[in-house]
């Protein structure tokens with residue numbers, strides 16, 4: 001798959017036309033690429049900041065858990081049961097819970113078939129255990145580096161299938177059509193290129209799959225800080241809606257000897273729907289996405305000539321400190337309010353206050369903006385949740401603004417307001433969008449688990465007539 005050269009402003013860019021651009025090379029991204037390829041879509045390109053980077057290949061745990069439908073012999077389970085358990089955790093749409101429960105079996109066996117060594121006995125029966133609030137021994141593990149084993153297996157499959165990988169390529173913007181309703185491609189920086197005028201890469205693609213991991217980089221402390229960055233800000237800028245951003249998982253970790261004590265689950269949805277098959281024509285692509293590309297390149301020019309790069313680290317530290325103080329385990333009403341205002345102010349002025357003296361610094365400057373957008377949006381979601389009467393739940397406790405200092409393990413903490421899902425903000429899904437610099441919050445009703453009619457002849461007919469999707 002070759003690229004062409006095109007000139008925009010003072011830059012010479014590599015230009016690719018592909019069906020599907022996969023951004024990132026963690027297990028989510030690689031599984032997407034391998035699954036699509038197996039379904040017959042071979043026009044795929046993976047662009048990643050670092051092959052082997054990311055949380056999946058760099059995180060371990062005492063017993064790192066893979067969560068799926070229970071296949072453990074002595075623990076009966078079913079797709080509706082698992083969907084109900086996921087759904088009853090609250091604030092999750094029922095159709096997503098159902099797809100996740102159903103897809104978990106296929107995703108698990110994909111990994112088994114790629115050689116991930118999940119333990120079974122001599123009869124081939126899978127061992128399982130209970131994790132977190134799991135009632136059915138749905139957890140399994142390729143202890144203690146489950147996600148690394150997954151990465152290695154998927155990476156091997158990517159090579160075997162000859163899926164092209166552009167390493168050292170950091171995506172800095174998603175390119176949408178003029179109405180902002182459809183993603184048409186992406187703009188990236190090739191960090192291996194020394195000349196910044198030749199370092200930008202443009203992708204014109206029918207589909208973009210964003211597999212850039214969680215936003216660990218916005219916090220002050222993470223178990224593996226060099227590999228847990230994330231790039232969700234560009235998705236918000238492109239018009240994506242964030243749901244449940246108030247909820248994060250915080251774990252217990254040692255940071256000298258870097259190790260984690262944790263267990264949760266991650267799944268990869270193994271269904272893709274596309275109603276278009278080829279990237280749009282060049283003329284239309286440049287016409288539709290030209291402004292975003294030009295604005296992004298102009299930012300690069302501004303930073304290059306600014307001699308302000310020495311400030312970049314200071315601003316990243318400010319973002320991380322604010323997030324850890326206000327958006328971590330203990331959330332003080334007043335601090336959250338102040339922090340979200342400060343985050344908004346920083347977001348307004350940050351592009352004018354930073355710089356870049358090299359291509360690597362340029363990539364870092366874009367990443368800084370991404371982190372700034374993310375921390376503003378996460379803090380805004382937390383602020384709105386608290387303002388509308390949301391109370392402590394999951395991994396965090398909300399402290400009243402008037403009470404200073406850290407809480408003690410005294411009974412009175414637990415008498416503080418705990419979420420019992422009887423208020424609108426607690427029952428609904430908090431959605432955040434950030435279009436053209438303006439923040440919108442919506443409280444969406446939770447969709448119930450769909451009632452299914454799995455009478456074979458009916459499903460078979462709809463399946464062979466290809467009419468089983470609503471869209």
Ligand SMILES: Cc1cc2nc3c(=O)[nH]c(=O)nc-3n(C[C@H](O)[C@H](O)[C@H](O)COP(=O)(O)OP(=O)(O)OC[C@H]3O[C@@H](n4cnc5c(N)ncnc54)[C@H](O)[C@@H]3O)c2cc1C
Pocket residue numbers: 023024025026027028029047048049050051052053054055056057059060061063064065066067147169170171172211212213214223224227228229230231259260262263264265266
């Ligand atoms: C210590 C620890 C223990 C954990 N234990 C468990 C557990 O027991 N069970 C469980 O289910 N989960 C656990 N998790 C969570 C789980 O490991 C992660 O959710 C999962 O690995 C994330 O995979 P991912 O593919 O989404 O992202 P990642 O593996 O983080 O991959 C992100 C990829 O995107 C790339 N990237 C980022 N930004 C860009 C960009 N702008 N352009 C191009 N590429 C980009 C990165 O280089 C990387 O390749 C744990 C996490 C940690 C940190």
